[in-house]
Every structure is written in structure tokens, then in C-alpha cells.
Amino acid sequence: MAFLTLTDIRKDYGAVTAVTDFSLTVAKGEFVSLLGPSGCGKTTTLHMIAGFVPVSAGRIRLDGRDITHAKPNSRGLGVVFQSYALFPHMTVAENVGFGLEMQRVSKTERATRIAEALSLVHLEAYAVRYPRELSGGQRQRVALARAIVIRPPILLLDEPLSNLDAKLREEMQFELRAIQRRLGTTTIMVTHDQTEAFSISDRVVVMEAGRITQVDAPYRIYEHPRTRFISHFVGKTNLLEARVTQAGRGGRAAIGGQLFAVDLPVQMVADAPVALAIRPEKLRLMEAGSGRIGGTIASRYFLGSQWLYHVDTPLGMLLAVLPNDGSIPHEEGESVGIDWADEAIRLLAEDEVAA
Amino acid sequence: MSGPGATPIARWAPYAMSGPAFLLFATLLLVPLLLTAILSFSQFDHHSGIKAGVTLQHYAVVITDEFYHEIFLRTLRLSAVTTLICVAVGAPEAYILSRMSGRWRAVCLLVVLAPLLISVVVRAFGWSMLLGREGLVNQLLELAGIGRQRLLYTESAVIVGLVHIMMPFMIIPVWTSLQKLDRTTEQAALSLGASPVTVFRRIVVPQVLPGILSGSLIVFGLSASAFAIPGLLGGRRIKTVATLIYDEYLHELNWPLGAAIAVILLIANLLIMLGYNRLMERRYRRALG
Numbered sequence: 001m002a003f004l005t006l007t008d009i010r011k012d013y014g015a016v017t018a019v020t021d022f023s024l025t026v027a028k029g030e031f032v033s034l035l036g037p038s039g040c041g042k043t044t045t046l047h048m049i050a051g052f053v054p055v056s057a058g059r060i061r062l063d064g065r066d067i068t069h070a071k072p073n074s075r076g077l078g079v080v081f082q083s084y085a086l087f088p089h090m091t092v093a094e095n096v097g098f099g100l101e102m103q104r105v106s107k108t109e110r111a112t113r114i115a116e117a118l119s120l121v122h123l124e125a126y127a128v129r130y131p132r133e134l135s136g137g138q139r140q141r142v143a144l145a146r147a148i149v150i151r152p153p154i155l156l157l158d159e160p161l162s163n164l165d166a167k168l169r170e171e172m173q174f175e176l177r178a179i180q181r182r183l184g185t186t187t188i189m190v191t192h193d194q195t196e197a198f199s200i201s202d203r204v205v206v207m208e209a210g211r212i213t214q215v216d217a218p219y220r221i222y223e224h225p226r227t228r229f230i231s232h233f234v235g236k237t238n239l240l241e242a243r244v245t246q247a248g249r250g251g252r253a254a255i256g257g258q259l260f261a262v263d264l265p266v267q268m269v270a271d272a273p274v275a276l277a278i279r280p281e282k283l284r285l286m287e288a289g290s291g292r293i294g295g296t297i298a299s300r301y302f303l304g305s306q307w308l309y310h311v312d313t314p315l316g317m318l319l320a321v322l323p324n325d326g327s328i329p330h331e332e333g334e335s336v337g338i339d340w341a342d343e344a345i346r347l348l349a350e351d352e353v354a355a
Numbered sequence: 356m357s358g359p360g361a362t363p364i365a366r367w368a369p370y371a372m373s374g375p376a377f378l379l380f381a382t383l384l385l386v387p388l389l390l391t392a393i394l395s396f397s398q399f400d401h402h403s404g405i406k407a408g409v410t411l412q413h414y415a416v417v418i419t420d421e422f423y424h425e426i427f428l429r430t431l432r433l434s435a436v437t438t439l440i441c442v443a444v445g446a447p448e449a450y451i452l453s454r455m456s457g458r459w460r461a462v463c464l465l466v467v468l469a470p471l472l473i474s475v476v477v478r479a480f481g482w483s484m485l486l487g488r489e490g491l492v493n494q495l496l497e498l499a500g501i502g503r504q505r506l507l508y509t510e511s512a513v514i515v516g517l518v519h520i521m522m523p524f525m526i527i528p529v530w531t532s533l534q535k536l537d538r539t540t541e542q543a544a545l546s547l548g549a550s551p552v553t554v555f556r557r558i559v560v561p562q563v564l565p566g567i568l569s570g571s572l573i574v575f576g577l578s579a580s581a582f583a584i585p586g587l588l589g590g591r592r593i594k595t596v597a598t599l600i601y602d603e604y605l606h607e608l609n610w611p612l613g614a615a616i617a618v619i620l621l622i623a624n625l626l627i628m629l630g631y632n633r634l635m636e637r638r639y640r641r642a643l644g
Binding site: 071074075086102147 | 537539542544545546548558
């Protein structure tokens with residue numbers, strides 16, 4: 001069921017196009033992330049939904065109502081800003097109560113709802129503090145409480161966790177998701193951090209240079225990235241430049257003598273270049289002589305839960321990530337065999353946006 | 356070179372460097388102030404002038420005579436009204452200026468600041484030509500069918516002149532604190548359903564209050580001791596404390612009385628400004644730091 005619909009949204013700044021051909025349908029209660037590198041137009045898109053940035057072309061519909069040109073203060077959306085944008089001259093309770101005051105909610109009901117919102121973000125004890133007396137994580141929670149207390153149809157989060165340190169960021173990710181689940185608020189989050197987008201979203205919208213390049217569930221995007229750009233942007237990847245030997249379903253592509261079985265479009269002609277990708281954790285290292293190809297460990301890095309190896313192979317330098325399962329890791333300079341499953345190989349489409 | 360030998364120089368360097376400024380400050384401000392204070396306690400009679408001996412008579416005269424009360428109250432009223440108008444006009448003006456795009460802002464800022472480059476006396480004469488009996492304003496009033504009004508040599512004329520002179524002193528501090536304002540707080544307030552007017556009143560104004568505070572202190576202080584504008588636009592009838600001091604010194608030649616009035620003006624000014632500052636700071640220190 002379409003709750004929020006964006007149709008062919010476009011934003012021009014003079015001759016520069018910030019966002020174009022942006023169409024997206026968001027269902028009620030869904031958590032959608034806009035993921036992309038800085039300057040890809042994700043924040044501009046969020047600001048167009050919020051009404052801070054006028055739309056150059058296209059339509060935005062919310063719950064059957066056309067809000068394309070509605071004023072930001074008539075949309076009733078909850079917004080959490082990257083800088084939190086708390087009102088420095090108001091206490092935490094006054095900050096959270098501001099939206100209710102604007103809705104002319106009675107004083108007694110206001111007090112109840114402020115207390116509810118603050119307890120949801122575990123800040124009951126901080127109601128009379130001023131923002132400057134709080135830590136970054138606490139300010140972030142106040143900003144969230146202030147946005148959800150007005151019971152918005154849609155919650156917009158602009159890089160909400162980017163100003164927090166790594167540990168706090170991870171905690172807040174799960175807390176954010178838990179709160180969102182509990183309230184059932186349709187949420188759109190802008191982020192440049194793929195881990196953040198993957199861990200808490202129902203769907204991820206990958207953007208590049210003002211366009212959507214892929215919309216999918218986090219697992220689908222990771223496992224089946226459409227382009228080289230996405231493959232690189234969402235996690236580490238081994239990119240293999242191959243040539244077609246046989247197109248079509250159950251087709252084949254080759255690098256040197258090594259054949260890869262992969263479904264190829266039928267229109268591909270023999271000897272055409274194709275890009276194949278395999279995730280580092282899909283590679284298996286084994287004794288030298290076994291596996292599909294051989295290689296030498298060029299360098300290794302210990303990441304705590306994982307070992308990361310650079311392996312020199314006839315296919316080029318490959319990245320392999322193995323879990324730290326307690327077994328003895330491979331030494332640098334050691335010869336190893338490498339194997340993988342056929343279905344781990346992905347065919348990448350050529351990037352639509354020229355780099 | 357650092358080392359134990361350099362320490363005394365390092366210790367005295369700040370004093371040596373601030374020496375010239377202190378000397379200038381002492382000769383131009385402290386000494387005249389002290390002389391004025393001493394003068395205000397000197398005995399005086401109209402035949403022989405200043406005499407030896409100490410008296411509180413001049414202070415007693417100012418404090419008991421209603422003539423002086425009226426002038427002090429008028430000065431207070433004129434300064435307060437001028438400050439209020441400057442806040443009401445200057446704060447929104449600074450806000451609009453800060454929202455303009457680069458080129459227009461430069462032009463408009465120049466328009467705001469340019470009057471500072473012209474002598475106060477010249478500007479006062481400009482206003483007296485505009486507001487005079489045959490002035491442009493009266494001609495317009497006559498054309499509009501309202502008829503000529505007495506504009507010059509009224510308190511309104513003095514206020515108009517003072518507001519014009521003082522406006523940059525309000526706009527500059529407010530503009531400076533607007534530079535530090537986080538624009539996203541305005542967007543946040545909008546998203547919470549506030550109208551643009553509410554955003555300005557509830558979100559912007561409280562955050563630039565320190566700027567408004569320092570602007571109003573400057574404007575009030577300068578207005579209370581303004582001389583040229585009340586002298587030229589208020590005429591003989593609208594006496595203010597500054598013009599009164601001038602009269603005592605140069606017409607009555609009663610320097611001790613003039614000095615006593617000057618000292619009272621200084622103290623009154625200080626008390627009002629400090630009290631105002633304390634009041635505002637107490638309210639906003641915790642929130643704005």
C-alpha cells in the first residue's frame with residue numbers, strides 16, 4: 001500500500017541538477033534508507049520531502065494528499081537533523097513540547113506526552129536540563145523525542161547517527177529500529193554508512209549522482225549489486241574483468257583459462273567484456289594444490305572477529321575475509337588454494353552514470 | 356631565546372605592550388573624569404566664580420529641584436524610546452540582511468553603515484531641513500490635506516534623529532550574533548508546525564538576545580549622553596541632560612554645577628545599564644552560556 005509516493009522528482013540548482021528521475025513508493029510502517037556518497041542528492045531528496053527545498057519537477061503524495069508544494073510547517077513530518085538542531089535556549093522538556101505547543105495541545109496532555117516521549121528515549125531524568133548540558137548521544141535522543149512526540153505520519157532522519165562515536169552509533173542503530181518498530185512510524189533515513197543502512201532498514205535506496213541506482217532489501221543489495229559502483233560502495237568486493245565465451249542462461253565467461261559459470265544476457269556476443277564480482281567472504285582458502293586456483297598470501301590483517309588476506313593469484317590480487325574461528329591463520333608468503341561456489345559469482349551491469 | 360634569563364622579560368612584556376593604550380586611556384578618560392568629579396564638589400558663586408572649599412550644594416540642587424528632575428526624566432524617556440525603536444526596527448532588519456544573498460547583502464550593509472561616515476551635525480541639519488516649517492515633510496502633509504504640523508523642536512524630532520544615528524549600533528551586534536545562529540533550528544521549528552513569525556519570535560530572537568542586549572546597551576548609553584541631536588532638533592525647549600551640562604558650562608559659567616550633573620548622568624547611566632545587563636544575563640546565562 002502506497003503511503004508516500006514520490007514521482008519523477010527533480011531538483012535543479014541553476015544549471016546543476018542535484019536530483020533527477022527520483023521515483024519511490026514507501027509503504028506504511030516501512031523503514032527506508034537513502035544510501036549514497038556525499039553529494040549524491042540524498043539529503044536534497046529528504047529536504048524536498050520535508051519541504052525545506054522546493055521541488056523543481058515531479059509530485060509528492062502523502063496518504064492520498066498532494067504535498068508537493070505544501071509549506072514545511074503544514075506537513076506535520078518529524079525531522080531529526082544531523083546537527084540535532086535543538087533549541088539551545090529551551091530545556092529538554094520545552095524542546096520536546098514545542099511541536100505540541102504549536103498543535104495547541106492542552107498543557108496537561110502536553111506534560112503526559114513529553115514524559116512518554118522522554119521515557120521512550122530513556123531521558124526522563126533530563127527534562128529540566130538545557131541542550132548544552134547534555135552529551136552528544138543524549139542530544140540525539142532529545143532530537144528523536146522531539147520529532148516523534150508530534151506523532152508524525154513520517155519520520156525523516158538526516159544522518160542521525162553520524163556525529164556519534166562508533167560504539168554509541170551501533171547502540172543507537174538498534175535502539176532507533178526498536179523505537180520505530182514499536183511506534184510503527186514510516187521512516188526515511190539518509191545515510192552514507194552502509195552498515196547503518198543495512199542493519200536497520202527494510203529497504204535501501206542506493207543513490208549516485210542524483211539518481212536512484214538500485215532499490216532493494218539490504219540483503220539483496222549486498223548479494224546482488226546491480227553495478228560496479230554499488231558493489232564497491234556496499235562492502236568490499238573482488239572485481240574480475242572477464243570475457244564472454246558463451247552467452248545466455250548457464251553461460252560462461254573467462255579470464256585467462258579460468259571459466260566462470262554465470263547467467264549472461266542472451267544479447268551478449270562472444271568475446272564481449274563483462275565485469276564479475278565475488279565477495280571476499282565467499283572465497284575459501286585451503287591447502288595449496290586444491291581449489292580452483294592457487295595463490296600466495298601477500299599480506300594479512302587481523303580485524304578481531306575476522307582475518308583479512310590479500311592473495312596474489314593468476315586472476316590478480318584477491319581479497320579474502322575468513323572468520324577468526326580459532327584455527328591457525330595463514331602466514332604471509334604461504335601458498336594456498338582458493339575455491340568458491342559458482343553461485344557466489346555476480347554479473348555487474350555497466351555503470352549507468354559515467355564516473 | 357628561552358631560558359631562565361628570559362622570564363622577567365616575558366613577565367613584563369604584557370604590561371609593556373599594553374602601556375601605550377593604558378596611558379592613552381588614563382590621559383583621555385580617567386584624568387578628565389577625576390577632574391570633573393573634583394570640580395563637582397567645588398564652591399561657586401555667580402560674582403567671584405569657583406572658590407576654594409568643598410560642598411555638596413550642587414548635588415543637593417540637582418536632587419531637590421524639579422526643573423532638573425524633568426530634564427533627567429525626559430532624557431531617560433528619549434533614550435528608552437530610541438532604544439525600543441532601534442530594537443524593534445534593527446533586529447528584524449539585521450535578520451533580513453543576514454538572509455540576503457551575497458551581493459545584495461553587501462549593498463544593503465553599506466547603506467546601513469554609510470551614515471556612520473557622515474558627521475552627526477551634518478545629519479542633524481539634514482533632519483532639521485526635512486522637518487522644518489517649510490520642509491519636505493510639511494509640504495507633503497499639506498499636499499495630503501493634513502496641513503502643516505509643528506515637527507521640529509519636539510521630542511519626536513529628537514527621537515527620529517537619535518534612531519537614525521543609533522541604528523547601526525543596534526544592527527552590527529545583532530548581525531554578529533545572527534552569524535552564529537544554527538539555521539537548522541529554524542527548519543526544525545518549521546517542521547514542528549511553527550509559522551515563520553513564531554520561528555522568528557520563539558527561536559531566532561532568543562538566540563540572538565546577547566546581540567540585542569549589547570546593541571541596546573550601546574544605543575541607550577549613547578542616546579542618554581547625545582548632545583548634537585537634542586541640541587539641533589530639540590532646540591531650546593527640549594532640554595536634555597547633555598545640553599543642560601553644556602548650558603551650565605558655557606552660558607551660566609557654573610562649571611561645578613555642570614560637573615555635578617555630568618557625574619549624576621554617568622552614575623545613572625551606569626546603574627541602568629548594569630541593572631539591565633544583570634537582569635537579562637540571569638535569565639539566559641544557563642541556556643546560552
